[in-house]
Amino acid sequence: MRMIKPMADLYEQLRRLPGIGSKTAMRLAYHIVDRPEAEVRQLASALLAAKQQIRLCSVCFNLSDGECCEICSRKDRDGSVICVVEQPQDLMAMERSHGYKGIYHVLHGVLSPLDGIGPDNLKIRELFLRLQRTQIKEVILATNSDVEGEATAAYLAQLLKPIGIRVSRIAHGIPVGGDLEYADEVTLARALENRRTI
């Protein structure tokens, strides 16, 4: 027996979502057919509303439902420090730490020549326009510490240094609460290399 068409279509659509394998997609499809129509309608509306109402902040390119995102609109943030992150979810992670009072710039990706992603595909030009327009004292590079993230940070540092703005990179080392015994070699080497005098 083939799957009936509406079911096969739904399965195909769910299957395309990241981290949803064929078994999960099938379970979700059966779950959806089993729920009341009002509930399915709510989910469908939430999907469309998110896509239609969410746009990028015109200043920092964070997700926003207005012209400016919540952070760029706030008066209590230090507008002279910009933290550069890869994605809006990285910005949210930084905010959860409650340790940062500056503003952000979301690149929406990282340099990845193998995937054909160069500087023009990221919000890099927009970052330099911001630096020209406003008085910025420091740029903190908070891209991930994988190969692409490091390359992107190095690339930005190289461009930023001649402008005379202080450029910094977030620290990498042993996570707080982490055991030395279980730390991987690269992290441990980095923690040693970046040791601070106390």
Added chain:
Amino acid sequence: MRMIKPMADLYEQLRRLPGIGSKTAMRLAYHIVDRPEAEVRQLASALLAAKQQIRLCSVCFNLSDGECCEICSRKDRDGSVICVVEQPQDLMAMERSHGYKGIYHVLHGVLSPLDGIGPDNLKIRELFLRLQRTQIKEVILATNSDVEGEATAAYLAQLLKPIGIRVSRIAHGIPVGGDLEYADEVTLARALENRRTI
């Protein structure tokens, strides 16, 4: 920073799906905002179409996009044997085995007094109406082998036997290709108990 409303709404909706935890829901929400609108619209339509177009077969209560499901409409199935399963996905699993040529009856659940699910909440009355209307030689009980599935099978067997229809239960034992060494005690005990003379 709070999540913006359309994002929070989408997250909440995704979070309600089975097997989708908070991290997966968040990743899916960011993924959806990142996709082209046409793609999100396709997913939303597939959700609604599945819910609106799929109904239950009027004979066996399998999922169907018409009055009768594909199996009940086919001429090459043996209409005198009914296999009783819990859910449409169990029916699909049976079909994948290509070992069964009869027809089905989907209960849409199992007896579960603790959850308030009694015989009236399942398609049990409908099964007996079928047995009255058509000539059935055998009913195969293929509910799961957990407590509720066994109880439902026992309940149905008790009602079916007096009618004079042959009632059978699918075999439980060591899975084909399974190692005796790793089989659990209950399965092993059942495999011994249900041994066949060769």
